[in-house]
Amino acid sequence: MRTVSAAFRRQAAATPDAIALADAGRTLSYAELDARSEALAHLLETEGVRPGDRVAVCFERSVELVVALLAVLKAGAAYLPLSLTEAPARLAAMLTDAGVELAVCDRAGARLLAGQHARTLTELPEPGAGRATAEPGPEQVACLMYTSGSTGRPKGVMVPHRAVVNLVTAPNYVELGPSDRLFQLAPVAFDAATLEIWGALLNGARVEIPPPGPVGPGELAVLLRERGITVLWLTAALFHRQIDADPASLAGLRTVLAGGDVLSTEHVRRLLAAAPGLEVVNGYGPTEATTFSLCHRIAPGEDFTTSVPIGRPLQNVLVELRGPAGPAEEGELWVAGAGVSLGYWQRPELTAERFVPDAEGRIWYRTGDLARRRPDGVVEFLGRLDGQFKLHGQRVESGEIENVLAEHPEVRQAAVAVRTNHLGDPRLVAWLTLAAGELHRRELRSFLRERLPDHMVPALFATVEELPVTANGKVDRRALPDPDWKSKALYL
Incomplete structure (x- = not known):
């Protein structure tokens, strides 16, 4: 299975003149994004970045943010995405835990990182300033995504290249192609951005980037229409908020994906009534299994009883429900396959607890979620085992x-x-x-x-x-x- 950087290079060679990135005032073609990210990757290598290193990336939403993410991967390193709203103490803990020596950032990111031990690189080179020499492998870490820990100490999930590539290559939960425009709304430190960015760039589509800062329901409605967005991801909370404000604002999309929390059946019904023909997908997946593990493509006229199902596994993903005596029709949801990450950075005991090998050499991630399988094979989410x-x-x-x-x-x-x-x-x-x-x-x-x-x-x-x-x-x-x-x- 290819790496993210190799898959992007292949796409850039196939469609060099297609628009890859667009914000309010600029566009970059695939060839331009390839050249700019190569130049920055080369600079990172001259700055001492080596394969396997962790490089922090901290930008407002922008074209440069995507250039930086791609450049880190081309240099063979893993990117650590940082939110500009991160609390200073948690920020310091993540940088120290990850062993970050260098951060690529804009001025806002440099202000956030002032006083931290990591060096900052804020000037991105012009294209043509060299090319990267690293060749990362599919099992190499592409990004280190920090999630909250039950002890209060953040834990870094090691997401490999093959997991990101699997998420967006020939997906069975959404159509993605050169005519699509995906909206990059999620904070880069949230794993939904993995789908928004790489789902577009590894399929020849366009990443549309909104202005920095919060996007309210009215502004979102305008941006979706003006930018010609075809595929949109929203968290459950933002999905519900947009439907409450203006469900018809989503009618121009081909597909809206939502998840991260339980979807309201009533909101789904209201949306489908206001936007007939819109495809609505309920996505489920922990960061440890790379954004989505199961998805449910809601069928026209589908009737919901108590909940919106989380559906069926993604391509190359396995799921089992396990009770006290083993596999069951209701139990804890375990995930295996191409989407499962490599475990937690420098947390071997926690990794051993949550990532369990089987006799066939597969690694199963224990989600801690309770689910049940319907007679038709569709899975329904019942709640958290540890959060119940x-x-x-x-x-x-x-x-x-x-x-x-x-x-x-x-x-x-x-x-x-x-x-x-x-x-x-x-x-x-x-x-x-x-x-x-x-x-x-x-x-x-x-x-x-x-x-x-x-x-x-x-x-x-x-x-x-x-x-x-x-x-x-x-x-x-x-x-x-x-x-x-x-x-x-x-x-x-």
Whole structure:
């Protein structure tokens, strides 16, 4: 299987004059992107970068960001993508953990990295200033993606070239080709950017880059139309937000992919009603298995009962559901195949715990997610094994409750968690944004009791203007405000 850099060179040779990158004011052809990234890769080698090194990349969304990512790969190194909103302490921890000596960045990135031990390179060379000599292999690390750890210490996932190439080569979950334009909306430190960038560039398509900073629903609608976007990825939170604001704004796309959290069945129905003919794909996958492991292409007229399925495995990917006695129809979701990463950087004990070899030499990643397989083979997500919580001895699945809440006409979005009240007792709390008007809590409680067991009906409902969202576009449950436990109105 080819490397990312080799696959890009092949595409650039095949379509040198096609547009590879575009932002508000510039475009780069495949030949120009190839030349610029070769020059920077050569410079990285003269700066001491060697195959296997880790190079930090920190830019605002821009053409230069993609040039830098590709150049690091051509130099045989792995890129460590950094968010400009990264907390200083976490940033320092990642740079130290990864052993980063050099960072390629713009002025905003240089300000963020000021005071860190890594050298910064902010001037990108002109094309023609040399070519890279490194030849990375398919099993070599392409990027080091840091995710949150249960202990609070970030852990770096070693994503190899072959996993990225497999994600976007002849994908069975979406069509990608030279006529497509993919929107590069995700933060580069979030693994959805892997799909947005390499899904376009390894298939002859165009990466369309929005202006730096947050993109609101109105601006997104304009950009999708003006840039002629055909394929869009949104986190579940942003997917729901866009449908709440203007579902017809997505009608001009051919395909919208969403995931990263449980999709609301009601939002999917509303989108399909507003945009008939639009292909909607629910994507599931941990960073450890390279963006997507399973996807569900929603069929026209498909009926949902309690959830949107996560579907079937990607090409060259295997999944199993394992219970206490081995493979089962419901159990922990394990993933193997071309998409599985190489484990955690310098965390052998954690790697051994989560990445398990079998007798045939395959490595299975234990996702920690609970799923079930329908009789037709389609997989449904049930919740986190380690994130599930028990309340009064009963297991509670937040995703199922949130899905039912979102079906109520007064509710726009919902998030559920257990919080300890002022008396020290755990209580199930629902935070809601409203579609319009006032929340009628008694009626909502009756609505839930018709659809959920009693132990899954929240004890109280708190309304908020918006659900807090992380930098990666997911609902930030930790940032949900503590309710006023003494307010009787919340319990009615």
